[in-house]
Amino acid sequence: MKPLLTLALLASAVPTPALAEVTTRSFAAADFDRIDLRGCDHVVVTFGARFAVRAQGQAGSLAAIGVAVRGRVLTLLRAPGSCDSRRNKPAATINVTLPRLAVIQTSGTGSVRIAALDTPTFEARMRGTGALAIDGLRTTRATIDVSGTGTATLRGVRAARLSLNLSGTGRIVADGRADALAIDASGTGHVDTSTLTTGALSVDASGTGSVRAQVNGPATIDASGIARVTVTGRPQCAVSRSGMARVTCG
Template sequence: MEIMMPRLPLPRHLTLATLLAIGLATSACSRGNDHQSGGGNGESPAAASTPQDWAKLSQFSRIDVTGPDNVVVTIGPKFSVTADGDPKSVALLDIRTKADTLQIGRKSEGMWNKVDGGKGATIHVTLPAIRAIDVTGSGDFTLDKAEGTELALSLTGSGDLDIGQVKLGSLKAEITGSGSITLAGTADQGELSITGTGDIDAAGLKLGRAAAEVMGTGDMDFASDGPVAIKIMGTGDVKVKGKAQCTTNTMGPGEAHCGP
């Protein structure tokens, strides 16, 4: 069942490109400064700038990634952090913990680019459970699975997030930019949002109660048999499979599709 709200034209004075550019610039500057300074709340991060030090990193349930490198995460009983790939890129890695967050980035001289045309580095992480993933840049992030009360996913830039099977109480996934998020599984409730051209490909994800928002040209799809609130500003589409009770609010030519 779908309840249609009035379709309004997209305001001309506030373009999607302008909003996206402001969001990307603000996020990138904030994340870069936070990583190199250890954060904004006065806590000193546990320095771990060499592979020998990385073996000591533990007791984290959140991962914060900035830059062009790829991250592969596996849920397992013990903590582990290693890296391979282009030696110059590996040498530039800056990996440390701050509170319950593993911060992965680069030293300032190699922050955003791969070195001398190299393929970059791949960081391999194992941890018992994960609660949040925050990625800024062009690197890709892969997680094999996730279970628990909550998982928050944030992607800013052109990288991709590939999440395996999830079984969650609450799921939040947001994209700013051109990257994509792919995931499957179940969650009792979910909040999905896109700002820009990125896509959320979650045809294999079933949510109970859900809220879906698109501002731009990105598309998303998922399944639900519960109440779903959909808001679209732009040309992006939202597709919900199942018996969801959808309410929609659109500004622009984007469309919401709810049904089998």
């Protein structure tokens, strides 16, 4: 028992590394309605009358964040090579408050979460491996464009026209309602709008990916390669298929 007790005492005497301190940093930024995220950080977007940009994370991470506003675009970026948790520069959380958001653009590995928004038009352009989540979208016209391995999740959509464009190995998921829905999917990615109802649907699918949708009305499907398209609801199907593509409509 004595050797075990000695080892326990020695272990308790070894100092353990302190947890990295979380700090905050505020940035002076205003008069923007577009956001361009570059790098590895996590952005949380909320809406209010006043502009605010505040980051939270380790000091090394906050020092590496760059913020600039040009032409109504808020750019959030990192210095090259600064997204490195081994150097005490892991991803930080950047909280952005603004009155209205028209465009979100991402590249790199960062993520964006947007509170429910009501806007005449909205556009999201995603590049890289990042993630986008929207907690509610009410709009006349919206376009979501995902390439690379990124993912986009849209909840509670209420749109007159919704366009979803996917290329690469990414994924788009949406629920809610759109009067008209257009899906353009290529590569090996997946689009799932099976819980989004629409009155008119058009799908252009190529490559090896899959599309799932539902419609109560006309559905125009163009599938090629070995794409898989499944349409439920009460569709009025017009299908053009080539290669080994598979289409299930109705």
